[in-house]
Amino acid sequence: MNSADLSYALAIAGTVAFAVTAVLAVIPKGIDLFGACVMGIITAIGGGTIRDIVLDVPVFWATDLNYIWVALASSIAAFYGNRFMERKNVYNLMLYLDGAGASMFAVQGAEKVIGLDFAMPLGPVILGVITAIGGGLTRDVLAGRTTLLMKKELYALPMTVGASGYLIFMHWFPESGFLIGTTCALVAFAIRAAAIYWGLTTPKWMILGDKGIASKK
Amino acid sequence: MNSADLSYALAIAGTVAFAVTAVLAVIPKGIDLFGACVMGIITAIGGGTIRDIVLDVPVFWATDLNYIWVALASSIAAFYGNRFMERKNVYNLMLYLDGAGASMFAVQGAEKVIGLDFAMPLGPVILGVITAIGGGLTRDVLAGRTTLLMKKELYALPMTVGASGYLIFMHWFPESGFLIGTTCALVAFAIRAAAIYWGLTTPKWMILGDKGIASKK
């Protein structure tokens, strides 16, 4: 298995995790099979789709529908298997897989943007993060849920670290793409996994308003 | 009147229905004339616009502003004529016209995607459904309403049937576009109309969470 195969296998695993966690996230609000599939697919491919539209390149799933088939099958499985998926250990596995998927998508997104030399140096970071969280944001907006931008969950920050790290180290060592990509995705995932495991939130000096400090008026 | 003329006349009728039902849907939340016109226009052209952006082709209304003029006029009429439009029989007519418009937009959307040979075979179904419901979803998000993805209303499902049917039968009988398109739009509309008339919802085995089954934790 070479690095491209590994990268593809990880992207598919990330797609499964994105779709499953998306469906489990919206089920408590009451949803039907159709809505669940739409939510699963949008969460899985939404971020990359927004990235590609901003880049003005063909959307990545147009030439490889496996992403959508996998997201569709995962959504149906999560819908009917929700009792199994919601078991503590299975759900936790999905949470970690979701974090791993997001970390990898952030780095792959940044990689694609660097390859196109688009809006350097901010473009890869912005669009890398959008690749990782854009689908989840769209899902939350369509489902009427609070988006993760308004939560203190440590999710977008590790993805920003991963995409930024990739950008910076690729600037210094442009030959070592695979090593840098793997390392940055692992670092992003490590932070995200720590956040899941210990229930970490954004540090206090980065939070405003939830204690009423700024909502006094 | 040839088939192209008929198709165009139906698209304009669908645009009227989309704009009118959109304005009537948001009035109860309190809206001004400007907001009503924006909501009407977005609902009428939003789905096709998202489709064209994903396809990376010029948005359909750029070369035919009739769609927007009609949506604008319909929105203003619905705004000031809301007492008339909300009469039971007028409102019902609009509901059925809205269903007819969505059915036709789903098939026309699928047709456009097939013509571009984009992301076959899933592309025409996904973008056909987006053509039909994308405008309504955008309206609901902007208006703070629950999107139809979170309801048990039978709306997106018939549109999926229409777009899928068109795709499948066009694969077998590529010569009979007009016949197949008309039939598929009529079938989608028949299901939607039955759903309106008898108040049908998604079948029970396709629904989760609204009785608290999945929200136990």
Add this chain to the structure above:
Amino acid sequence: MNSADLSYALAIAGTVAFAVTAVLAVIPKGIDLFGACVMGIITAIGGGTIRDIVLDVPVFWATDLNYIWVALASSIAAFYGNRFMERKNVYNLMLYLDGAGASMFAVQGAEKVIGLDFAMPLGPVILGVITAIGGGLTRDVLAGRTTLLMKKELYALPMTVGASGYLIFMHWFPESGFLIGTTCALVAFAIRAAAIYWGLTTPKWMILGDKGIASKK
């Protein structure tokens, strides 16, 4: 300082105001530094980005990242300096700057669309208004706030006046772009400033539903 420099300086000032008012608007809902920066950047560049995607031209910030750097710095400043920014006179200054920015973006958006001869004559008005309010709408949707389309605040209307005025007078006096643009932006800003100063809302004959007239059923 020539007219292009002036135009650029105003666009940067508008970007500052958009980012600052965006961050101040979401702080009461509770937000962390990352979310605040995303909201600030999206508000500042969202409208122009949507416009450019619909126009199918490269997004304006891809070749000039100053817009994003300025939005980022302004967001961080507004986040940590919120007590200062929320002082009555500073906040008011920002409100007026925000209105000035929106007025200018509406006219600049219309100008760009006319230059591309896109969807004349409605295109410049629609996309001019989207340039002015698209970022704020996206922010409100992501933050779970009521969008300005559902409020009686006089915000979108002056922007429509500005973009429409620019379109109409440029048709008659195509040589006088700078004069017409400045005048139309000033008129739009004057209406918006009057609305802020006197707390003006949309005229009564343009409002429906908020007193329950249309929500009787």
